[in-house]
Amino acid sequence: MTTKMAINAKELFRNQHRLIRFIEQSIRMCSNQTLKQQQQQKTQLEADFQITKSITSQLSTAVPEPIVHDEDVGQQFAASALSVRLATPQQLQPKPDNAEELGFGKLFTDHMLKIYWHKSLGGWQKPQITPLENLVMHPAAKVLHYAVELFEGMKAYRGVDDKIRIFRPNMNMHRMNLAAQRSGLPTFEGEEFIKCLSRLLTIDSEWVPHTEAASLYIRPTLIGIDPTLGVASSDSALLYAILSPVGSYFKSDETGAVSLLADPSYTRAWPGGAGNRKMGSNYAPTINVQKEASRKGLQQVLWLYGDDHQLTEVGTMNIFMLFINEQGEKELRTPPLNGLILPGITRDSILALTRQWGKFKVSEETFTMHNIVDLLNKGRLLELFGTGTACVVSPVNRISYLGKDLYIPTMEQEKPLHETIRETLMDIQYGKVQHPWSVVIE
Amino acid sequence: MTTKMAINAKELFRNQHRLIRFIEQSIRMCSNQTLKQQQQQKTQLEADFQITKSITSQLSTAVPEPIVHDEDVGQQFAASALSVRLATPQQLQPKPDNAEELGFGKLFTDHMLKIYWHKSLGGWQKPQITPLENLVMHPAAKVLHYAVELFEGMKAYRGVDDKIRIFRPNMNMHRMNLAAQRSGLPTFEGEEFIKCLSRLLTIDSEWVPHTEAASLYIRPTLIGIDPTLGVASSDSALLYAILSPVGSYFKSDETGAVSLLADPSYTRAWPGGAGNRKMGSNYAPTINVQKEASRKGLQQVLWLYGDDHQLTEVGTMNIFMLFINEQGEKELRTPPLNGLILPGITRDSILALTRQWGKFKVSEETFTMHNIVDLLNKGRLLELFGTGTACVVSPVNRISYLGKDLYIPTMEQEKPLHETIRETLMDIQYGKVQHPWSVVIE
Numbered sequence: 001m002t003t004k005m006a007i008n009a010k011e012l013f014r015n016q017h018r019l020i021r022f023i024e025q026s027i028r029m030c031s032n033q034t035l036k037q038q039q040q041q042k043t044q045l046e047a048d049f050q051i052t053k054s055i056t057s058q059l060s061t062a063v064p065e066p067i068v069h070d071e072d073v074g075q076q077f078a079a080s081a082l083s084v085r086l087a088t089p090q091q092l093q094p095k096p097d098n099a100e101e102l103g104f105g106k107l108f109t110d111h112m113l114k115i116y117w118h119k120s121l122g123g124w125q126k127p128q129i130t131p132l133e134n135l136v137m138h139p140a141a142k143v144l145h146y147a148v149e150l151f152e153g154m155k156a157y158r159g160v161d162d163k164i165r166i167f168r169p170n171m172n173m174h175r176m177n178l179a180a181q182r183s184g185l186p187t188f189e190g191e192e193f194i195k196c197l198s199r200l201l202t203i204d205s206e207w208v209p210h211t212e213a214a215s216l217y218i219r220p221t222l223i224g225i226d227p228t229l230g231v232a233s234s235d236s237a238l239l240y241a242i243l244s245p246v247g248s249y250f251k252s253d254e255t256g257a258v259s260l261l262a263d264p265s266y267t268r269a270w271p272g273g274a275g276n277r278k279m280g281s282n283y284a285p286t287i288n289v290q291k292e293a294s295r296k297g298l299q300q301v302l303w304l305y306g307d308d309h310q311l312t313e314v315g316t317m318n319i320f321m322l323f324i325n326e327q328g329e330k331e332l333r334t335p336p337l338n339g340l341i342l343p344g345i346t347r348d349s350i351l352a353l354t355r356q357w358g359k360f361k362v363s364e365e366t367f368t369m370h371n372i373v374d375l376l377n378k379g380r381l382l383e384l385f386g387t388g389t390a391c392v393v394s395p396v397n398r399i400s401y402l403g404k405d406l407y408i409p410t411m412e413q414e415k416p417l418h419e420t421i422r423e424t425l426m427d428i429q430y431g432k433v434q435h436p437w438s439v440v441i442e
Numbered sequence: 443m444t445t446k447m448a449i450n451a452k453e454l455f456r457n458q459h460r461l462i463r464f465i466e467q468s469i470r471m472c473s474n475q476t477l478k479q480q481q482q483q484k485t486q487l488e489a490d491f492q493i494t495k496s497i498t499s500q501l502s503t504a505v506p507e508p509i510v511h512d513e514d515v516g517q518q519f520a521a522s523a524l525s526v527r528l529a530t531p532q533q534l535q536p537k538p539d540n541a542e543e544l545g546f547g548k549l550f551t552d553h554m555l556k557i558y559w560h561k562s563l564g565g566w567q568k569p570q571i572t573p574l575e576n577l578v579m580h581p582a583a584k585v586l587h588y589a590v591e592l593f594e595g596m597k598a599y600r601g602v603d604d605k606i607r608i609f610r611p612n613m614n615m616h617r618m619n620l621a622a623q624r625s626g627l628p629t630f631e632g633e634e635f636i637k638c639l640s641r642l643l644t645i646d647s648e649w650v651p652h653t654e655a656a657s658l659y660i661r662p663t664l665i666g667i668d669p670t671l672g673v674a675s676s677d678s679a680l681l682y683a684i685l686s687p688v689g690s691y692f693k694s695d696e697t698g699a700v701s702l703l704a705d706p707s708y709t710r711a712w713p714g715g716a717g718n719r720k721m722g723s724n725y726a727p728t729i730n731v732q733k734e735a736s737r738k739g740l741q742q743v744l745w746l747y748g749d750d751h752q753l754t755e756v757g758t759m760n761i762f763m764l765f766i767n768e769q770g771e772k773e774l775r776t777p778p779l780n781g782l783i784l785p786g787i788t789r790d791s792i793l794a795l796t797r798q799w800g801k802f803k804v805s806e807e808t809f810t811m812h813n814i815v816d817l818l819n820k821g822r823l824l825e826l827f828g829t830g831t832a833c834v835v836s837p838v839n840r841i842s843y844l845g846k847d848l849y850i851p852t853m854e855q856e857k858p859l860h861e862t863i864r865e866t867l868m869d870i871q872y873g874k875v876q877h878p879w880s881v882v883i884e
Contacts, residue, residue, distance in 0.1 A: 105582065105671025112581060134578045135586075139554060139684050140547065144577075144665055146725035147589035184729035219671060223586055229547025229661060229686060231725050231758055233733060242581050244671060265714055272709030274727040280589035281723035283673050285716040287590070287626035291675060316673055 067177040073186045074123020077115050079195030084203070087111060087131035095207060095245075102214060102247040104390065108132050109204040109216070109243040113196050117186045117237040124188060127196045129203060132242065138227030142234045148224030149280035150179035153389045156201050156216040156243075156441065158208045159431025164201060164441045166218070167389075167429050169194045171345045176220060179277040184233035185222055193220070197241055198441045205441075209245050212430055217246040217390070246390070255411050257397035258386070260302040260314060261293035262369060264402075268303040268313060269340045275312075276339050283316075290315075298400055300386070305340055309369040312340050317386030317394060318347040321367060322360075322417050324380040330360035332417065333367055346387040349437065350421055369401055376406060383410040385418040393422040509619040515628045516565025519557050521637030526645070529553060529573035537649060537687075544656060544689040546832065550574050551646040551658070551685040555638050559628045559679040566630060569638045571645065574684065580669030584676045590666030591722035592621035595831045598643050598658040598685075598883065600650045601873025606643060606883045608660070609831075609871050611636045613787045618662060621719040626675035627664055635662070639683055640883045647883075651687050654872055659688040659832070688832070697853050699839035700828070702744040702756060703735035704811060706844075710745040710755060711782040718781050725758075732757075740842055742828070747782055751811040754782050759828030759836060760789040763809060764802075764859050766822040772802035774859065775809055788829040791879065792863055811843055818848060825852040827860040835864040 069076070087110045096102055112132045116125040142148040152172045157165050173190025180187045197218065201208070208216040220241045224234025266289045268282065269275020275282055286301065293301050300315035311319055312335055325331040332354055337343050354362045375381035386394040395410040395418050410418065428435040511518070529552045538544055554574045558567040584590040594614045599607050615632025622629045639660065643650070650658040662683045666676025708731045710724065711717020717724055728743065735743050742757035753761055754777055767773040774796055779785050796804045817823035828836040837852040837860050852860065870877040 103672075108582060108669075132581070135581050135583075136576045136578050139574070139577050139663070139682055140550060140661070140686075141577075144585060144591055144663060145593050145661070145722055146729070147591060147722035148726050148729070149586055149589060151587050182730055183726050184733055217671070219582070219587070221581070221586060227550075229659070230545075231729065231732065233729055240581060244582075267712050267714030270709055270712035270715070272707055273712065279726055280587055281726040283588035284590050284625055284721055284723040287588070287673065287675055288624055290673065291626055 065174075067174065067181075067187050067190070069187050070181075072119070073117075073188075074119065076189050077124035077127050077192060079127065079192045079199070081126040082129065082196050082199060083126060084129045084199070085131065086203070091131050102209075102245055104246050105217060105219070105244045107244060109207040109245070111200055111204050112243075113200045113241040115188075115193075115196070115239040117188075117239065119235040124186070127192075129196070129200055135238070135240075137225050140227040140229055142224040142226050142228070145229065146224075146231055147279070147281040147284070148183055148185065148234050150176065150183055150185065150222050150278055151280065152176045152218075152220040152278060154218040154220070155246075155389055155429070156208050156218060157429045157431070158210055158215075159440075161431050163431060164205055164208050165429060165431055165438045166194075166198075166201075166441065167439070168345055168349065168437045169197075169439055171348065172220070175278055175343060175345075176222065179279050180222055182274050182277045183222075183224070183279055185224055185237050188239060193239070200241060200243065201441050204243055207243060207245050212426065214245060214247050215429075217244045219244065255397065257395045257411050258299040258315075259297075259398040260300050260396055260400065261289075261296060261298040262302040262304055262309075262311075262399050262401040263289070263292075264304045264309050264369075266301070266303070267305060269305070271339055273339075276337065276342060278342060282342075286316075296400065298398075300394075302396075302399055302401075304369065310366050311335065311369065311372070313342065314386040314394075314396065317388035317391060318342065318344040320347075320350065320383075320385050320387060320418075321372075321381065322383040323375050324382070325361065330382075331363060332360055333363045333365055335366055336364040338366075344388060346389060346392065346425070349425060350387055353421070353424060372399070372406065373401075376408070381408065382413055383416055383418055384408045385410060387421075392425055393418045507616075509616065509623075509629050509632070511629045512623075514561070515559075515630075516561065518631050519566035519569050519634060521569065521634045521641070523568040524571065524638050524641060525568060526571045526641070527573065528645070533573050544651075544687055546688050547659060547661070547686045549686060551649040551687070553642055553646050554685075555642045555683040557630075557635075557638070557681045559630075559681065561677040566628070569634075571638070571642055577680070577682075579667050582669040582671055583665075583667045584670070585665040585667060587671065588666075588673055589721070589723040589726070590625055590627065590676050592618065592625055592627065592664050592720055593722065594618045594660075594662040594720060596660040596662070597688075597831055597871070598650050598660060599871045599873070600652055600657075601882075603873050605873060606647055606650050607871065607873055607880045608636075608640075608643075608883065609881070610787055610791065610879045611639075611881055613790065614662070617720055617785060617787075618664065621721050622664055624716050624719045625664075625666070625721055627666055627679050630681060635681070642683060642685065643883050646685055649685060649687050654868065656687060656689050657871075659686045661686065697839065699837045699853050700741040700757075701739075701840040702742050702838055702842065703731075703738060703740040704744040704746055704751075704753075704841050704843040705731070705734075706746045706751050706811075708743070708745070709747060711747070713781055715781075718779065718784060720784060724784075728758075738842065740840075742836075744838075744841060744843075746811065752808050753777065753811065753814070755784065756828040756836075756838065759830035759833060760784065760786040762789075762792065762825075762827050762829060762860075763814075763823065764825040765817050766824070767803065772824075773805060774802055775805045775807055777808055778806040780808075786830060788831060788834065788867070791867060792829055795863070795866060814841070814848065815843075818850070823850065824855055825858060825860055826850045827852060829863075834867055835860045 092110050110132055111129055113129050115127045154166055154172050159165055173193060177187045222239045224237050226234040226236045289301050303313045305312045313319060318334060320332060320334045322332050335341050351362060384396040397408050397411050399406040427433050428438050534552050538549060552574060553571055555571050557569045596608055596614050601607055615635060619629045664681045666679050668676040668678045731743050745755045747754045755761060760776060762774060762776045764774050777783050826838040839850050839853050841848040869875045870880050
């Protein structure tokens with residue numbers, strides 16, 4: 001089938017999504033030739049950073065423990081009970097032409113996954129895939145008043161073999177359940193959710209961008225919808241997932257690096273709070289601070305904690321520093337999971353990978369703005385970067401701190417570590433190397 | 443008109459809300475005779491605590507400053523543009539018989555107030571009163587993911603003169619606007635909102651309970667509804683108000699007092715956070731801690747802060763302590779507005795009243811669990827109580843702290859201050875005394 005024929009057919013059957021998918025796949029078969037060539041051109045990863053297929057659990061810093069459900073959660077849902085109501089041809093949205101220019105989370109796919117939980121009905125109800133549609137809720141719903149809400153961020157990647165993969169989904173499910181426990185919301189079987197989600201991804205698979213510059217962002221969300229104003233556990237909840245084709249998350253400068261506002265008068269998280277859980281309540285108080293950073297021409301907020309101005313997170317990312325330590329060794333350091341830090345899956349993966357490489361010291365230890373200034377003065381700070389699902393790795397080249405600009409030489413390294421990390425992770429995510437972290441959606 | 447006639451008429455015209463109101467008002471005219479007798483029987487407030495009509499602004503600890511709107515908020519809304527769509531007779535809900543047994547925020551009135559803000563349409567849109575109805579929103583709405591939401595708690599009281607009053611509404615509007623600024627949500631003209639709200643209260647006036655054991659709780663709410671997943675200011679928002687007839691907020695024991703869990707491993711607010719703003723994000727992380735208190739047979743959480751275990755708030759209330767100080771004086775103390783404390787309107791009113799009384803020392807100073815234990819040991823702790831719109835005053839008789847039970851003699855005082863305060867505030871709120879804080883809805 002030629003491309004021209006395919007385009008004509010596409011015109012004809014624009015609203016027939018099964019046919020469209022068939023045709024688009026045919027087009028893809030042609031363009032895959034090019035992708036394969038690109039793949040062949042790509043040199044093998046340097047031997048130094050060779051990925052092995054087995055990641056020993058010892059190396060992973062956060063092996064999920066099974067979630068123990070509270071008795072009052074009641075029955076669990078099963079993916080085998082999933083019902084599907086497909087969008088009508090009229091409801092289907094045109095897919096974007098330039099996935100690279102999508103921005104973040106502005107456009108959504110044709111379908112969504114919904115699973116209700118009602119205490120009065122014995123627990124979790126049957127999962128359902130429906131066309132993407134508005135939610136209807138009582139104006140007293142707890143989510144609208146007391147932030148009874150939590151979410152996850154995942155991505156589906158279209159591999160060089162045209163297969164669709166998700167990355168360590170069990171980690172997201174574990175974190176989501178921990179957040180549910182912290183919010184008085186019902187816990188659920190992560191594996192069953194992933195099965196339902198996989199079905200959703202299959203249905204909307206043509207929305208997974210056909211480029212490495214983009215991916216399909218997955219937003220699982222759990223909200224309390226009980227329409228009562230007491231500050232208490234919600235007796236009804238909705239677990240849902242929506243999908244959004246996304247380009248890159250941040251506006252960075254032409255070098256690809258971001259600048260940060262580090263203002264010790266704002267705190268993101270504190271001991272005894274919920275800063276280590278992906279709950280909506282951690283985000284609202286950051287928006288105004290982010291606005292202030294923007295007003296000052298800076299791209300992200302560097303969140304400090306304590307009188308010694310410890311670095312905790314950057315924007316919505318974990319933070320890593322590469323430096324030469326007192327012993328003259330290269331060391332990669334990130335703050336420990338002390339309750340103030342979101343246990344990032346990218347963070348965990350970077351720790352596991354770099355420890356496996358064994359080429360430099362890797363540590364989880366607190367570091368402060370004093371350390372940053374001192375290392376800069378001594379010329380021993382090499383790289384500073386944020387990490388997260390949305391951005392993978394986001395290098396930092398400047399921090400505005402107490403009225404001074406600190407220039408970080410992240411982009412001036414000859415063979416920067418953050419680039420090697422990004423490439424390694426993307427090679428796993430886009431299926432260029434086979435790896436147990438990457439789960440193929442069948 | 444006799445009561446029997448009225449009941450028959452009520453049966454006949456159940457769904458005709460104008461007629462019902464007329465009839466119910468007639469019934470009230472009869473029962474007002476009883477109320478007036480009760481009022482006459484009630485002895486005048488003790489001279490010691492005589493209320494004067496003028497509260498000098500000097501005595502008020504938090505005089506609201508005018509809100510300065512950001513340029514990008516755009517046009518403001520005006521109450522003069524308010525549109526009203528009344529519920530159909532079929533939509534009207536029966537009013538509860540026993541207002542005292544309502545619980546808190548489970549039942550709602552027939553109408554609601556809605557005002558949309560759309561950046562793309564130039565700012566605030568026309569206010570509208572509609573039947574109480576579900577909200578319809580995109581599953582990516584920011585309020586569902588990043589807790590872009592804030593609220594207020596107010597009450598409408600039916601006075602002994604059958605007039606409906608609200609209490610210091612300008613304070614709520616000021617606090618709500620401060621929360622909007624902190625959340626990257628649009629600010630608005632509080633006075634215009636109160637005018638719209640007054641109209642809503644007039645329409646649903648028969649929902650204001652005819653007893654001092656209940657009132658009509660008002661829940662103004664502001665949410666960000668922009669359907670995009672970036673953690674950023676919302677380009678669309680909805681300001682709305684719903685009304686709920688409420689009885690008492692807390693389950694207390696037979697004495698009317700509550701017991702508290704004081705666990706220093708949980709923290710409600712932190713310097714540099716948003717604990718001093720009535721944002722949804724302050725509440726979600728408290729739900730699980732409240733559940734833990736319940737599991738231990740305790741009614742509320744006493745929120746501590748810092749290594750010295752400072753008392754900050756109790757449940758969703760401010761906290762006050764009456765004690766004999768080092769100088770042998772009686773002193774009423776509450777923590778200062780240091781950023782960790784919600785600036786309660788009941789708190790502010792109690793400070794202003796008791797300072798005006800001039801009968802004991804009144805201070806805004808930090809106090810710790812060590813102070814509590816020490817004062818208890820020395821027999822100098824007299825009363826401990828929470829204060830807030832929902833409960834007015836809630837006496838505390840026990841604190842579970844580090845595995846020990848501390849018994850507080852709040853209920854054992856001969857002429858307890860918290861009762862005098864409650865009566866004074868309720869006399870103002872229910873119109874038994876005329877006072878500038880109480881605003882009659884015309």
